[in-house]
Amino acid sequence: MFRTSFENLTEFVVKCFQKMGVPLAEARIATDVLLEADLRGIESHGIARLTGWYIDRLRNGNTKPVSKIRVLHEATSTALMDGDGGLGLLVGYRAMELAIRKAVSSGAGFVSVTNSRHFGIAGYYSAMALAHDMIGISMTNSGPLVLPTFGTVPMVGTNPISVAAPTGTGTPFLLDMATSVVSAGKFESAARQGKAIPVGWALDELGEATTDPVVARAARQFLPLGSDSDTSNYKGYGLGVVVDILCGVLSGIGASPMLSDSYGHFFGALRIDSFRPVNEFKTMMDAMCKGLRETPVRADHEQVLVPGDREFQSREERLKDGIPLYLTVLEALKVLGVELDVPLDL
Template identity: 40%
Template structure:
């Protein structure tokens, strides 16, 4: 259930707020609506690090002319039956991402697989939105991006790669699915921001300061640790995964790469982020995919949990639980500090503040 003091906001009201904020910043209505779908979906699924809390980043990028808010479309640079290279023309990341994943889906339906790489894009929000976009059409979907958030490798104190998130979705039966959505760092950068907004410390193993030393002070964070943390805990594997994503995004597409990508929330140059989207038609392979996929999901869910745990989950289950909570509450729960932050943005943009559906007790 929602924690005491949390504020409940309906998804309809959140959509209104995001669209109006983006339009007030200079975005086209079509672009704003795509953006809103991605951001509100992130919060609905419990990924607050990539949701409406990010609205200041997108609006400031548009206002200062660093991101194109509309009026253009992504461009197909080259393509084959199963592949495409897209130039995002510096449009909002979700606008570019949806366009690219739609092409990957079309190619998968005709060729069995579609692989699309992107350059000239921006932060595209929650990676799981794109993989689920394919899964809803019975396909396996994958999405990944290089990032303008900072990773500091296990043997370095300077920034190297980004958080470089990756997502994969695979459909089971009756709307069930497997949805992996993860960064290649111990946590996403937004989790540090959320702790800072709530005046909370961060756990050990999340991040390092400017000297490359582990810190629990959210205000002192200069970089995130790779998945696994320090080298003795296999942090080199997270570092390797991030480099794999870099190969498939920036290197393959010609986008800006690793530490040369502009820093998060800076405006010294366009981001020129790279993405990679894959869609796979399971019917191009062995028959009965959804049955076997459901067997795999159910087998793991039915395992006996260790002492102290209630059940065994598969990727996507925590999000399903959060969506069920939101449906029960009639909206999405937020910490009061988040609402204060969002109301301040609305005031700056001349947009109506969020209307609260209810206050949890």
């Protein structure tokens, strides 16, 4: 495992985006969103996807380097935004900015987005609300990968949901979860490391459980959160459909079965002081999180964690010690650097 600094990776990725025609300011935003995944320990959605999910799609015309992001319809606290086929990393950022602006003026802001592309980690955008003493909400749909309960054909995307809430002390609350058992990126990570996946993540082409991440990716039969009907996977299936409603039906781009390389998103911001005093909210959040962390634990674990604890701890460590890169990822970056004539100074 090789490690390099966040600053070195940032410089490389920004230049790669610029080489593809993305303006500097937008390239910096897209890079920050992408690499925040690596900082938080979510390698499945970070630098490992630079080539296949972003650069290659800029190359083949699927994604526009310069897009005309615009509002199609707007009310006091809501908006429908058109991403114009641009980088989802940038479209998501602009849409969450708009949701926050609306919350500043009206107490709450909600933005649905059509015609976007893959936007990275949902938790980046929900966390944007924290600095404004707001609760942030972010989600996206994607092409069909997940089987509905009792179904044999994938009809729902992995459709992640993220919610962030500020605290007075310690790390904020930050939930970022797929509505399938795991995100699609976890299969990529397992394949990259040559590791088997647990039973209950996905089925093979014959509808049987598989522990091979390559087979699972090819079969495209992921299981909804809960894995099996006996363990309530209808809940994960239902949550995935909720995401499709807010991101796909509300935006007009369509639910997961209607998608290929385009995505719909949904963002929300709730201004806490439009409900109650911020300090009172944060004091109660602190007490709740403290109680969760002090819950008695099983003998084989050290502590109950609050959503976001692991990610913020990883962020602190990786800013200090560097971002780890698997050798396969490092080699791919070297190839990309040569192709784009961007020095890879790690």
